[in-house]
Amino acid sequence: MLFLQLLANGLQVGAIYALTAAGFSLIFGSTKIFHFAHGATFAIAAYLFHFALTGLGFHWTFAVAVAAISAVVFGVVLDRFMYAPIQRHEGSFFTVFVASFGVGIVVQNLLGSVFGRGFMSVPTPLSNSVEVMPGLYLSPLNGLAIGCAVICFVALHYFLTHTFVGKGLRALSENPELVRMFGLSPRRLSTYAFALGSLLVVPGAIFTAAGTGINPAVGHHVMLISLAATIVGGIGSLRGAACAGLLIGVAENLAMWKLGTQWSEAITFAILFFFIIFKPSGFFGRATVS
């Protein structure tokens, strides 16, 4: 029964990881911008959801809207007013990374200053587990997180394969020059990528605020997982990042079935090293020759 319990926990955690990793992978795959502040987007969405719900007393649907709008605005503003100028001045990959890293630190400290540096969580009965069978406890959040992730991925898949902007985003990740030749603006597509990628962290941020709780440094862990999942899934592969996120979440939990609990976090890096050594192209990435 412990195995089943850990598997159920792993699926919930994996669903959240998959969504955040897919957001990062979408941005990185399309724009080649190492958006380290993706973790900051997660933290902003989580804090504003918490604030709108418990501080302002909004209905949860409005609180979700506040979180979604804030995440999208933050991502787009960064793209327009930080990454675009750096790219215009032909800033290197490293310059972009440092700038993004700096924003992550600033956001963490701003959140700490505004909302306090302690732990916060959304009080909700949805996080309370009930014993569905002897030894197996599930909370409504388990099912909601998994269901929400499935819906988001189906919608994302439809968007990328059936809409003009979606096809443009896929094309951008393949060949930006060709996109330009077809009269599309890579800059505008980049903004769409940031908007969509930032929107994908919102469900994870909300479920984290309700389930495990948040602190201003919560974005670091998210970023770490997103990065690992992007590499394991294959750089540029959205499907790969999602599967890798799920794999990491499940593996983190199942590791505790036979190994000590301290191995839970290490398993992420074990998986990462395994892929770097034995399958550097990741789950669905293509092998490249440089």
Place this chain on the structure above:
Amino acid sequence: MLRKTLSSIAFAIGLASAVSVQAEDIEIGAVFPLSGPNATYGDIFMSGADLAAKHINEDGMLSGNLNILYEDSQALPQQGVVAMNKLVNVEGVPFVLSAFTGVSKALSTLAQRSQTVAVNGGGVGPDLAELGEYFWNVIPLANNEVGALARYAVEDLGHKRFTLVYVDDPLGESILNELEKTLPTLGAELVESHSIAASAQQFSGVAARVRSDNPDVVYVASYGSQQLQIVKQLRDNGVKAQIASYSAFSVPELQSQAEAQGALFTTQSIEWGSDDPVTKRFVDDYKAEHNKNPTSYIANYYNAVRVFGLLAQALEAQNKEITGANLLAQRKATETFELVGGEVSFQDNGTLLAPIQVLEVDGSGSGKVVSVKTAE
């Protein structure tokens, strides 16, 4: 014109000499977590230290104004050493407040080498008592806290099976060692211990393991945001056993956390309603300033700064320089100190010995005392 110039010069000289006859400020340092997930502790520690400095300055205990220079450790040993280096080698302070077991152990070597007194009021690892004569503790250490809680849980509540969830650092290791040593002597057992990384935030799996251990008591040895996440996730995931911990549970966020209600924790025993003038002034002024009751951490850092004030005052009375070596010599020469909580004395190893109280989280903000145990 000449007269005007001369009078200006005379005024400037007069002003300069007036400044020079004023006593210099006296500075001490503090290495606290001011950012990161444990920054909440920094705010708490500072409130106690600042209040003590304010009282010392109001009373004119020293020849100059006492200032505290704060440096950020982020509760990380490496950052703590960098901060300590700056305080000792750049600022030249003779006395530094320290916090967190890992940070305190890391900076103790520099304290010993530079003959700078380092005083811990937050870390509780038992080996903090063995870090040299320049490292002092104004807080009872984990061996006292764990022992008191174990005795209460076993002897008063009849619990026998303990599970430990502990952060993988010197503090967690020391609590593991204490429980392994103490429980068998009481006829209880440590059924299982679960180590977690300091950065871990997901504990639903740990909760599943804890549930399968079927313990009477889950002892949580963590701190900062992480301990709140552990408690929430243990309860959310169906763990119904008695939750217990050490003084890290005295932070306001945990005291008001719904899932933590009923949890047991330990701190040094302080009678907040005491008529003792030092305690009364501390409690009254803290309440007036912050509109809430103080906790033992706040008292510890108030006491740490007050110890400095008392020692420096004695040194100045003897026309001695305020250095680490002189502060140490003066502490050894001083039998007792009037601190918050009453008259106390240091043991030879530089650690205060105080009775321990077991409290229950009851939503009042400071916990309800359920038992007081003498330190062993």
